Amino acid sequence: MSTLPLEGLKVLDFCWVAVGPMTTKYLSEYGATVLRVESAKRPETLRRAGPFAGGQSGINRSGYFANYNANKYGLSIDMGHPKAPELILRIAQWADVITENFTPGTLERWGLGYDELSRVNPRIVLFSASMLGRGGPMQTQPGFGAVLSSLAGYTNIIGWPDRGPVNPYGAYTDFVCPKFAVVAILAAVDRQRATGRGTHLDMSQLETSLHFGGPMLLDADVNGREPELVGNRHPAASPHGAYPCAPDVSGETDRWITIAVFTDEQWAALRDEMAADGVTDAQSGEFRTFRVRKAHEDKLDGIIAGWTANHDRHGLMRRLQAAGVPAGVVNDTRDLFEDAQLQHRNHFTWLDHPEMGPYATDYTESHLSATPGRLDRPAPLLGQDTEHALCEIIGLSEAEYRELEEAGALE
Amino acid sequence: MTDDNHNDYGPGLLAPYRVLDLTDGRGLLCGKMLADLGADVVQVEPPGGSPARNVGPFYHDNPGAERSLFWWAWCANKRGITLDIATDDGAALLRRLVANADFLIESGDPGRMASLGLGYPDLQAINPRLVMVSITAFGQDGPYADYRASDIVGMALGGFMHLTGDGDRPPLRVSMPQFYQHGSAAGAAAAMIAHTHRQLTGEGQHVDVSCQQAVARTLAHAPQYWDLEQTILRRMGAYRESAGGTFTRINWPCKDGYVNFQPGGGTAGAARSVRSMLAWMTEEGMGSPELDAVNWEELGYGTARAEIMEMTVAAVAPFFMTHTRNELADGALERRILLFPVATPSDILAHRQLAARDYYDRIEHTDIGETVTYPGHFVKDMQDAKRVGISRRAPHVGEHNREILGGELGLNDRDLARLTELGAI
Numbered sequence: 001m002s003t004l005p006l007e008g009l010k011v012l013d014f015c016w017v018a019v020g021p022m023t024t025k026y027l028s029e030y031g032a033t034v035l036r037v038e039s040a041k042r043p044e045t046l047r048r049a050g051p052f053a054g055g056q057s058g059i060n061r062s063g064y065f066a067n068y069n070a071n072k073y074g075l076s077i078d079m080g081h082p083k084a085p086e087l088i089l090r091i092a093q094w095a096d097v098i099t100e101n102f103t104p105g106t107l108e109r110w111g112l113g114y115d116e117l118s119r120v121n122p123r124i125v126l127f128s129a130s131m132l133g134r135g136g137p138m139q140t141q142p143g144f145g146a147v148l149s150s151l152a153g154y155t156n157i158i159g160w161p162d163r164g165p166v167n168p169y170g171a172y173t174d175f176v177c178p179k180f181a182v183v184a185i186l187a188a189v190d191r192q193r194a195t196g197r198g199t200h201l202d203m204s205q206l207e208t209s210l211h212f213g214g215p216m217l218l219d220a221d222v223n224g225r226e227p228e229l230v231g232n233r234h235p236a237a238s239p240h241g242a243y244p245c246a247p248d249v250s251g252e253t254d255r256w257i258t259i260a261v262f263t264d265e266q267w268a269a270l271r272d273e274m275a276a277d278g279v280t281d282a283q284s285g286e287f288r289t290f291r292v293r294k295a296h297e298d299k300l301d302g303i304i305a306g307w308t309a310n311h312d313r314h315g316l317m318r319r320l321q322a323a324g325v326p327a328g329v330v331n332d333t334r335d336l337f338e339d340a341q342l343q344h345r346n347h348f349t350w351l352d353h354p355e356m357g358p359y360a361t362d363y364t365e366s367h368l369s370a371t372p373g374r375l376d377r378p379a380p381l382l383g384q385d386t387e388h389a390l391c392e393i394i395g396l397s398e399a400e401y402r403e404l405e406e407a408g409a410l411e
Numbered sequence: 412m413t414d415d416n417h418n419d420y421g422p423g424l425l426a427p428y429r430v431l432d433l434t435d436g437r438g439l440l441c442g443k444m445l446a447d448l449g450a451d452v453v454q455v456e457p458p459g460g461s462p463a464r465n466v467g468p469f470y471h472d473n474p475g476a477e478r479s480l481f482w483w484a485w486c487a488n489k490r491g492i493t494l495d496i497a498t499d500d501g502a503a504l505l506r507r508l509v510a511n512a513d514f515l516i517e518s519g520d521p522g523r524m525a526s527l528g529l530g531y532p533d534l535q536a537i538n539p540r541l542v543m544v545s546i547t548a549f550g551q552d553g554p555y556a557d558y559r560a561s562d563i564v565g566m567a568l569g570g571f572m573h574l575t576g577d578g579d580r581p582p583l584r585v586s587m588p589q590f591y592q593h594g595s596a597a598g599a600a601a602a603m604i605a606h607t608h609r610q611l612t613g614e615g616q617h618v619d620v621s622c623q624q625a626v627a628r629t630l631a632h633a634p635q636y637w638d639l640e641q642t643i644l645r646r647m648g649a650y651r652e653s654a655g656g657t658f659t660r661i662n663w664p665c666k667d668g669y670v671n672f673q674p675g676g677g678t679a680g681a682a683r684s685v686r687s688m689l690a691w692m693t694e695e696g697m698g699s700p701e702l703d704a705v706n707w708e709e710l711g712y713g714t715a716r717a718e719i720m721e722m723t724v725a726a727v728a729p730f731f732m733t734h735t736r737n738e739l740a741d742g743a744l745e746r747r748i749l750l751f752p753v754a755t756p757s758d759i760l761a762h763r764q765l766a767a768r769d770y771y772d773r774i775e776h777t778d779i780g781e782t783v784t785y786p787g788h789f790v791k792d793m794q795d796a797k798r799v800g801i802s803r804r805a806p807h808v809g810e811h812n813r814e815i816l817g818g819e820l821g822l823n824d825r826d827l828a829r830l831t832e833l834g835a836i
Contacts, residue, residue, distance in 0.1 A: 003608075005604050005605060005607055005608030006604060006607055006608075008611075009607070018631065022628075026600060026604070030604050045681075049632065050632065050636070050640070050653075050654045051632060051635050051636040051638075051639040051640045051642070051654065052639065052640070053639050054639070054640075055639075055640045063632060063635035063636070063638060063639040064631070064632035064635060066635075067632070067635055114793065132764050133764070133768050133791065134791075134793070135767065135768060136763075136764045136767035136768045137744075137763060137764060137767055138744055138763070138764040138767075139764075140744075140747070141743070141744050141747075141764075142680040142684065142747050142748075142749055143749050143751060144673060144749060146651065146661060146671070146673055147661065147671035147672065147673050147749055147750065147751045148751055149671075150662075150669070150670070150671040150751045150752060150753040150754060151751040151752060151754050151759075151762075152754075152759075153754055153755070153756060153759050154585055155662065155669070155671065155753045156753050156754060156755050156756075157585060157586045157587060158575060158576070158583055158584075158585055158586065159576075159577075159583065160577065160580060160583075163577060163648075164649065164662065164664060164669060165662065165669060165753055166575065166576060166577065166583070166646075166648050166649060166662060167575075167649075167651070167661050167662055167671065168571070168575055168585055169571060169574035169575045169629075169630065169631070169633070169646070169651070170574070170629065170630055170631030170632075170633065170651075171631055172629060174631075175593075175628060175629035175630075175631075176593075176596070176629075178600075179593075179596035179597050179599065179600045179625075180444060180596060180599075180600075180789050180790065181790070182600035182603060182604070183444050183445070183448065183596075183599045183600050183602075183603050184424075184448065184789075184790040186600075186603035186604065186606065186607050187423075187424035187425050187448045187603060188424055189607065190424065190425070190603075190606065190607065190610060191424050193610065194427075199424070199792060199793075199794060200792075200793035200794060201790050201791070201792060201793070202790065202791040202792075202793050203789075203790045203791070204768065204770075204791070206764070206765070207765065207768070207770055207786070207787070207788065207789060207791075208789045208790065210759065210786045211440070211444075211786050211789050212440075212587075212589060212592050213587055213756075213786075214484030214485065214785070214786055215468060215480045215481045215483075215484045215485075215587065216468075216587050216756055217484075217756055217759065217760065217784070217785075217786055218468070218480040218483055218484050218783065218784075218785070219468040219480055219756070220755075220756030220757055220759075220760055221760060221783060221784040222470055222471070222480065222781070222783055223468065223470070223471060223472060224757075225468065225756070226755050226756065226757060227586070227587075227755075227756065229586075230586050231581075231583065232563060232581065232583060232584055232586075233586075234563070234586075235467060236466075236467065237561070240563060241563075241581065242563070242567065242572060242581040242582050242583075243581070244581070254573075254645070256567070256572075256573075256581055256582055257567075258563045258564050258566075258567040258572070260561040260562075260563050260564055262561065321557075321558050321559065324559065325559070326558075326559040326560060326561045326564050327564060328558070328560065328563075328564035328565070328567045328568040329567060329568065330567040330568075330572050330573050330582050331567065331568055331569070331570045331573060332570070332573045332643050332645075333570060333573070333574075333630070333633045333634045333636060333637040333643055333644060334637045334643050335570070335573075336570045336627055336630075336634055336637075337634070337637060337638070339568070340553070340554040340555070341549050341550070341553045341554055341555040341556075341568075341621075341623060342623065342624065342627065344550075344552070344553035344554060345549075345550055345553060345621055345624055347624050347627060348634070348638070356639070359635070359638060359639060360634065360635060360638040360639075362624075362627065362628045362634070363624075364601070364624075365594065365597045365620055365621050365622075365623075365624035365625040365627075365628060366597055366598060366600070366601030366604075366618050366619070366620045366621075367550070367618070367619040367620075367621075368601065368604065368605055368616055368617075368618055369531070369616045369617040369618070369619070370605075370608075370614055370615075370616035370617075371605070371608050371616065
């Protein structure tokens with residue numbers, strides 16, 4: 001097997017819920033040694049969130065948790081215990097990188113702020129992530145990505161004009177930030193290796209997420225524009241939307257195809273495909289140019305929907321793509337597992353978990369030619385690696401370990 | 412790197428590195444992220460300018476190559492040269508630049524670079540340390556490799572749309588592009604992973620990014636629900652289906668717009684948040700003894716059953732209608748409630764937390780005599796806050812041809828004029 005590109009990188013990981021663990025999964029997938037600290041006394045949110053293997057809940061059975069924590073070592077440490085800070089400072093001497101996404105001030109309350117950590121390890125890269133960043137009047141505002149997507153401007157621009165806005169699915173901003181986080185952490189590691197200097201990185205999930213909306217913010221700044229709800233309409237394309245398709249063999253009716261026409265050539269190709277099926281309404285002059293299609297867009301969408309509704313979505317996608325029209329089926333979550341391209345890319349990898357059995361975890365979207373990522377260990381059971389990690393990786397003596405255990409610090 | 416246009420920013424974390432950015436509108440964010448951390452990113456455009464310059468919105472709604480806000484946003488912090496890599500002269504110049512580059516990023520259709528003699532093996536032969544990143548909708552090969560994908564097509568195939576929107580209407584996309592942004596950002600992360608390896612071993616490599624996969628990874632636990640419980644989660648408008656048969660309301664109307672509030676149980680402050688909200692309602696005479704009696708602390712994350720949610724909506728929705736977004740957001744901060752306003756761009760530009768953290772960078776565009784506000788640091792360096800952020804506007808077409816092709820590659824004015832005439836630059 002090839003070497004992994006982050007082999008030798010040592011990470012002490014306090015991250016929890018989604019944004020943090022997804023960040024450190026990139027690191028563990030590419031070979032970093034990630035010691036994930038949890039508390040058995042207060043198991044993290046995702047361990048108690050579904051889905052559960054076989055539908056049966058349990059602290060070691062959450063697929064939500066298991067997806068983001070593959071390849072990591074699981075340690076249980078009671079951070080409220082008086083012996084915990086000293087133990088963490090010991091691990092901090094081993095670590096190259098420490099990651100955390102507690103409410104700002106939490107590490108400091110434990111006596112484990114950047115000052116204390118860098119005193120024992122001046123090279124340390126501390127990565128702190130929070131909803132709204134450190135400092136400022138709102139640093140302690142709690143939140144999840146599920147609600148932050150509103151402050152980040154997403155919710156305001158998703159929805160139908162005759163109804164209210166709706167949220168992007170899930171904790172959306174949680175999945176924007178990890179990619180920025182990995183870039184920042186590895187840039188700091190690069191400097192650490194070159195100069196021996198440490199860094200404290202402070203990521204505000206709000207600030208990072210706003211980078212996906214750069215043009216919209218500039219539009220507001222220089223043009224004073226306030227966007228409106230437009231459904232699936234696009235200012236530079238017509239037709240542009242999701243159109244109904246025929247139910248599939250299972251009887252599933254929630255079937256759709258997206259079609260996006262940006263050029264006259266694409267329009268001509270779409271019109272010809274419709275005409276080949278005897279749908280000639282779109283030949284009308286009122287749809288000939290982009291400008292007139294925009295003026296009659298409701299009518300046009302109705303004609304297209306009438307045509308697509310009689311077609312199997314996959315057949316129609318292949319046909320439109322062959323004709324040069326951008327088109328794609330709307331995949332539901334089952335479809336993702338059956339999607340030919342995702343299968344080709346091994347998007348889901350199955351890991352064998354001691355309690356859950358085989359479970360699907362997302363493989364990286366970036367294939368590296370010389371040192372591809374590798375997911376080969378299931379997410380840890382709660383506290384499964386505490387002894388191994390402290391004794392074999394950190395180098396505590398048997399006696400030191402027993403003392404901590406008996407004192408109740410490893411719960 | 413010395414550069415007069417860099418203002419008061421100290422050298423960023425990635426200052427030692429050179430990036431050649433050949434991406435079109437599909438991949439610009441990748442190089443931008445590296446540039447924001449101080450890398451020297453050179454955007455390489457075809458003569459006449461990148462097609463991304465035709466993408467709106469535009470300054471004063473007036474289209475033009477130097478007026479695209481899409482271009483401004485994603486190419487700030489970069490320098491720019493023009494080079495027609497489809498000509499022999501242009502390709503030769505690119506090869507010379509590759510010899511001294513650390514990264515090359517491109518977003519052409521699969522096979523395009525190879526067809527120009529600029530595939531990874533060709534470039535590796537010039538510079539074995541090179542990290543080349545290719546950002547495409549679906550990856551370099553496979554059954555969809557040649558499919559055309561715009562944002563909506565990608566968000567559909569990535570599984571996002573099926574889960575977003577009202578249940579009785581077609582699935583929805585976010586009405587600003589997301590698809591290629593996810594792949595571009597993932598490409599930057601992978602570039603740094605490959606870089607870390609290269610710095611230790613001297614070995615470069617090719618990074619092949621799939622935007623479809625990047626989007627499929629934004630779906631939280633929804634794919635796992637199919638894998639483990641054979642449940643297909645569905646879009647529910649203002650609600651979110653949090654498990655088969657359980658759902659939670661996220662979006663709520665209030666007096667002057669909408670807020671997000673996620674009632675539910677579990678840790679991470681979720682139960683405390685609901686308790687605080689209920690206490691606030693009681694203070695204002697709109698309390699609900701039934702909701703007070705629910706054991707929020709014992710409910711798992713996102714597992715409130717339908718009848719609890721109905722009860723919650725009946726009590727909380729009228730309370731929100733008595734307050735504005737700002738009142739609710741201020742109260743939420745004070746009481747540690749998981750609530751955020753549905754913000755418009757102007758709310759975001761004026762947000763007090765962003766102001767307090769000195770988030771926005773104001774960049775002078777001397778050519779139009781205007782100062783423009785840009786989203787600033789995507790991460791803050793606590794030892795030197797000024798090390799991450801925006802320090803220069805996006806380049807004009809060919810703005811740095813002389814500086815880079817002349818200054819670095821040693822082409823004289825006559826060479827530059829000849830290449831311009833040949834259409835190579």
